[in-house]
Amino acid sequence: MVTIADVARAAGVSPSTVSYVLSGKRSISETTRRRVHQSIRVLGYRPNAGARALASNRTNVLALVVPLRTDLNVPVVMQFVTATVAEARTHDHDVLLLTADEGPEGLHRVAASSLADAIIVMDVEAAEPRVPVLRELARPAVLIGVPDDARDLTCVDLDFTAAGSDCVHHLADLGHRDVALIGPSPAVYQRGTSYAGRFLGGFRAAAATRGVEATTLACVPTYDGLRECLDRLEARPGPVTGLVVHNEAILGPLLSELARRELRVPQDVSVLAVCPPDVAQAQSVPLSSIDLPAVELGRLGGGGARGGPGPPPPPPHPARAARAGGAARAGRPPPPAPAEPEVRLLPPRLTDRGSTGPVVA
Incomplete structure (x- = not known):
């Protein structure tokens, strides 16, 4: 095992100088500092985590x-x-x-x-x-x-408030006047999770501004939960032409269920997701999305x-x-x-x- 003494010997300095370079507790010349770090890299020295924590009051x-x-x-x-x-x-x-x-x-x-x-x-x-x-x-x-x-x-x-708003404006600009938000599980809203509430607020505010009929549904992330949400949307007087999906777990089942109901994307219904880019791209129909920058x-x-x-x-x-x-x-x-x-x-x-x-x- 490489020790601090080995590093000091290779760098031509004292062990205390190596310690000061590592801890930053004293000013060391740039030339000496570089020589010590070069020796550390060549020898593969790893400071003892416990000793380092005691010396620096840091655990890393x-x-x-x-x-x-x-x-x-x-x-x-x-x-x-x-x-x-x-x-x-x-x-x-x-x-x-x-x-x-x-x-x-x-x-x-x-x-x-x-x-x-x-x-x-x-x-x-x-x-x-x-x-x-x-x-x-x-x-x-x-x-x-x-x-x-x-x-x-x-x-x-x-900025989830702006994200919810952008979803509505995007669909409204395409002529959609009856849209729905399929959101996270009811438990997420009941717990008061910040991102869900902010997104919902932005969605509703933009819908009011644009004169868009907006339905919001909390969706349990199961196939049965998804079907129940779609059944409720189909029971409405007018057809929903745009879906905003803020629930990554149901994206795959949603596309399968829409196909089973003979609804084409985007000809019959537009789908706009909120999810990481790789999730949006991996679906059977690549989804337009507000990219979640995870x-x-x-x-x-x-x-x-x-x-x-x-x-x-x-x-x-x-x-x-x-x-x-x-x-x-x-x-x-x-x-x-x-x-x-x-x-x-x-x-x-x-x-x-x-x-x-x-x-x-």
């Missing part, structure tokens, strides 16, 4: 809190998780994945254990019960999602979070943490964190893949 671990509930589309959620983990590992950070629905107590447990330098929270509710704890913790935190009260918090998400949101949290007293903690999101770690290893100062928390909403991007079209008279 990020806690990612994502309760895996039955009403969540796990494959899509895992796109967020995979992107976060991959980015973190690229820059020598590990991710502690917490999938149990522990609520505020789970955050207290992670903070008390000192297992992680920062916390990333997914599946955010409008009246998020974990917000008071996040404000109290002496460590940075980022939410992938936006609660109603986002004061003093760093949040990143798709990978981008997983990698780019956008902004820092407020830290506690003592040495500056590593930034909360893997992308920023990774850049900081990479800069330190290269002998450059890390990029500065924003002075204040921020809410960053990514603008929606609608990709036309041919599943929406003008109303056929």
Whole structure:
């Protein structure tokens, strides 16, 4: 096993100099720093994680809190998780994945254990019960999602209000005057999940503005649940000509059921999905969609979070943490964190893949 003494010998410096290069606690000349890092790369030296944590008050671990509930589309959620983990590992950070629905107590447990330098929270509710704890913790935190009260918090998400609005405007521009939203499971709405409520609000507001008749249905992500929703739409007085689907799990069954009912896409009914691009492209009919940027949101949290007293903690999101770690290893100062928390909403991007079209008279 390569030791710090081996690195020091190869670089022609003392072990304490190697330690200072790794910890950043003392100013080291650029020439010496480069020589030490070159020796580390050649020898394949890996600092002891426990010793490094004691010396620097950092674990290089990020806690990612994502309760895996039955009403969540796990494959899509895992796109967020995979992107976060991959980015973190690229820059020598590990991710502690917490999938149990522990609520505020789970955050207290992670903070008390000192297992992680920062916390990333997914599946955010409008009246998020974990917000008071996040404000109290002496460590940075980022939410992938936006609660109603986002004061003093760093949040990143798709602008779901604008996404719901864009869906209606897209269909209205094509002449659709009777549209329906097939949304997530009723449990998602009942729980007050932030993204679902914001999308629904944008959808309804745009429909009112454009004079579009809009039906909204919460859909249990099963074939029976889907059939029940379509039966309810067929029972309406006028035909629905445009469907907005904010429920990734039912996209495949929906296209199969529409074909069984002899409804062609887009000639008889336009279908506009909200999902990651690869999901939209993989359907039997490639779907026009508001592209859910799961990978981008997983990698780019956008902004820092407020830290506690003592040495500056590593930034909360893997992308920023990774850049900081990479800069330190290269002998450059890390990029500065924003002075204040921020809410960053990514603008929606609608990709036309041919599943929406003008109303056929």
